[in-house]
Amino acid sequence: MTTEDVPLLAGEHLTRVFGRGRDAVRAVDDVSLALRPGEITTVVGESGSGKSTLARLLLRLLTPTAGRLLLDGRDVTRTSDTTAYWRDVQAVFQDPFSAFNQFFTVRRLMARARRLLGPDLTDARVAEALEQVGLRPGDVLGRYPHQLSGGQRQRVMIARALLVRPRVLIADEATSMLDASLRATILNVLTDLRAETGLAILFITHDIGQACYVSDRVLVMRSGRVVESGPTDEVIFAPTHEYTRRLLADVPRLHG
C-alpha cells in the first residue's frame, strides 16, 4: 500500500449513541468516510439527520461510542493529545454570531491559538490568515463581533481556523445563516483554499444547491446513516437511493 492511498482523515464505522436503554438515540450510526487533500466532501442531510454530531465526532469534541478515527492512517479515536489533533483539523460553525465570544476583539480571538502555535503565533501569521479570506487586517483586528458584518464575521471565523494552517477544515453549515448573495462569496473562499493549499474540506449542509456548487463528493445522511454517497454529479444528477430522489424533488427550482 502506498501513502497516496491513505486518506488524510478517515472515519470508520463511526457510531454515537446518546442516552441509555429504551431512550437511546443512534445519532450517528455506522458512518464511514474519507477526506483527501484538495477535495471537498459534502454531507447533506435534513435537521436531525446526525450531520452535526458527525462533525463533532470528527473534530474530537465528542467521543464515538464505536468506530475509529484515523489521521494519516494513525488511530486517533481516543488520543488525549487533542492539541496536536487540532493543529491538523479545524472547523467553522454555523452561527456567525454565537460562534464569537462577544467580549473579545478579533485580535484576542486570534491570540487564543497560543497553546496550539506557541512562538509561531506572530502578527504576520494572523495578518496572513486574514488576508487569505479577503479581509484587511487593519480593518478588523481591533473590532468586536457586533461591529462586523455577517460576511466579515464568517470570514474571520475561517481565518481563525486557517491560522494554524490545518490540513482538514470542517465547515458545519458555515453558510446557512448568510444571505444568498454572500453565500457564493464565502463558498468561493473555500474552493479557492482547496485549490491553493490542498486543504481537505468537509462541508456540512442541508442545502443541496450549495452542495452541488462546491463539492467533489457527496454523502447523503438520513437518521444517522449514510444512504448514498459518490461523486457529486452522480449523486445529484443521477441519484439511485429513493430518499435522495425525494429530497431532490422537494428542492424548489428557479427555472421550469
Added chain:
Amino acid sequence: MSTEGPATDLAPADAAAGQLLTARGLRAAYGPTVAVDDVALTVGTGEVLGIAGESGCGKSTLAAVLSLTARPPLTVLGGDLTVDGQHLDLAGRPPRTWRGGVVSLLPQGAMNALSATARVGDMAVDVVRAHRGRVPRSVALDLLADRLDALDLPRRVIGAYPHQLSGGMRQRVVTVLSTLLDPRLLIADEPTSALDVSTQRALVELLRELVGRGLVGGIVFVTHDLPVLRAVADRIAVMYAGRIVETGPTAALVDDPRHPYTAALLSSVLVPEPQVRRRRIGGIRGAPPDLADPPAGCRFRPRCSLATDACTDDPPAVGDPDRYATCWWTRDHPDERLEPSL
C-alpha cells in the same frame, strides 16, 4: 413630501377596484433610518405576492407595516391601505379590529411560537374567543376540525401538545391557527427559512391551498429565498434599500429580469442544476447601503456594474404598473437582456 416615488406615479388612481390590497406611500423608520421608503404595492384577490431581497433591505419591516404589527422602535411615518374596499390611513392608530381579522401575520420562526403547555385545541379556542367573544368551546373546536379536514391535515393534532408534533406539522398548525378567522390578507414573514425542504414544500402547498379555497383572500410572502418564491408566488416584488426596484409576474421576472439588482440576486442563487456546477458564481459585491444615509439617485448604483453618471438622478419606472423596473439602463436598453454575470 417632495420625494414622490416612481412606483406611486404608476399606481392608477382607481387601483383599489378589483384589487384585494392596495397600499400606497408606505413609509416606516427606526429613528433616523427609513427602512421602508415610499412603497406602493397591490395584491389581487386569490394572488400570492412575493417580496424578495437581501437582509437589511426592509422586507421584514414592510411585513410589519402591512400586518399592522409595527412596534417601537419601528414607527410608521405614513401611507394608506385599502383591503377589500376598507380604507385605513396608517398615519393614525390602526384599529385593533383589523389585526387578525382583516390582516394576519404568520411570523418568522412561528413553529416555536406555540405555548408548550396548551393543546392545539385550547389555542384555537383562545384565538376564536379573543376575536368573537364568548363562543362555546365546541364551536371553536368544530371550526378547527373543519379547517383541518379541508386542508387534509389529521384531526389528531387538536388534542396534541406542540412537542408531540414534528417541526413541519407545528409550522402548519400555526398557519392554520393564524388563518382560522379567515383574514382577508395573510402576511407571511420568512415562514420557510428554518424548515427542511420537505416541510418547506408542504407549507407552500398549504398556503396555495388556503388561497385556492378562498379561505384567505391573498398572501404577501416575504423571503430571501427566490426558489421558494418561484414555487409559491404569482407575482414578485424585489426590494432594495427600502424601495421596490422591480415587480412582475413570477416567471417573467425570473426569466427576464429588468433590474440589475434582480439579475444579480438571481445569479447568486445556488440550486442543484447543472449550470450551477459549471460556472463560478460571484455573489453581489459590497453591501446594501446604510439606510440612515442612502446614496442619491439609484440606491443600487454603488454596487452596480452598469451604473453611469445618469444614475445619480432618481431612476424612472420603466414599464407598466404590473411589470416595471426602476432603472436608467433598462430605459435606454429596452430590448437587451440583462446578462446574469454581475
Added chain:
Amino acid sequence: MTRLTPRFHVAAGIVAAVLLFGLLGPLVFRGHALGAVVGGLYDHPSGSAWLGTDNIGHDVFTNLMYGTRTSLTIGLVAGLFATLIGVVVGTLAGYRGGAVEEALMGVTNVILAIPSIVVLILISIALGTRSTLAMAVVLGVTSWPWTARAVRAQAASVRTREHLDVARLSGAGTFSLICYDVVPYMLSYLCMAFVLQVSSAVLNEAALSMLGLGPSGGVSLGIMLHWALAWESVRTGAWWAFVPPTVLLTLLAFALLMLQSSLDEVFNPRLRRFVRRRRTTVAAPPPAVRKAEAA
C-alpha cells in the same frame, strides 16, 4: 447599550446613602465616641443625644452609625463569600455536566435541605467569641446553595453556545474557558446574585444578633435590637431604642432588593416594557374590541 431606569437610580441612591452613613457618618458626626456613657437609662432624644440614649446610657445615634457599619461589613463580606462559593460550584456543575454536576448538585441540595438558621445558631455558639469577620464567614458559607443552583442553570445554557467549541479548537484550556468564555456571559446575573446575597446576609445577621448570637464586643443593628428587647424598651415606650435600627434595616433590605430587581430590568430590557404574554402569536384583539364586536 444599557440604559438605567429611574427605579435603579432610586434604589442605588438609598443604598449609597446607607453606605455613606455607615462609612463616613462616624467621621462627620463626631459628637460622641462609641461606648462613651453620655446619659442615663433611655434618656429622651435631646440636643446632645439626637436619638436619646440606650439602656446603659450610650448615644443611640452613635450606635446606629457604627451598627450600620458592622451590619454592612458583615453583609458585604458574607455576600462575597456566598457568591464566590456559589459561582465556583454552580459554574463547575453547569459547565462540566454529567457526574460532576450530579455530585455537586447533590451536595448543594443536601445543604439546602438543612435549616440554615439552626446551623447558624450551632456554629455561633461553638465559636465562643465571634469577631465580625467570623460572623460574616459563617453567614457566607451557609447561604451559597441558592446561588449555586441558579448559576448552574445559567452556566448550562452558556455551555451550548458555539463560541465554546471555537475556543476549544483554538486550544484554550478548561480554566481559560471558564474564566473568559463562561463567566463573562453570566456577569450581569452574578451582579444580581451578589446584591441578593448581601441583603439576605444583613437580615440573617440581624436575626442572629437579636437572639444574642451576634458579633462579640461590638455593635450592629441586630445587637441594638437585642438590647432594646432585653431591656424592655418597647414596654417602657423608649421607641428611640428600637425604631431607628428597624427603620435602617428595613430601608437597606428594601433598597437592595429593589436594586436587584431594577438591575434585572437594566440587563434584561424585555422586562422594561409591559408585555402581555399570549399563548400564541396569532393576533388576538384586546377585550375592548370583543365588546365592540359583541355589541
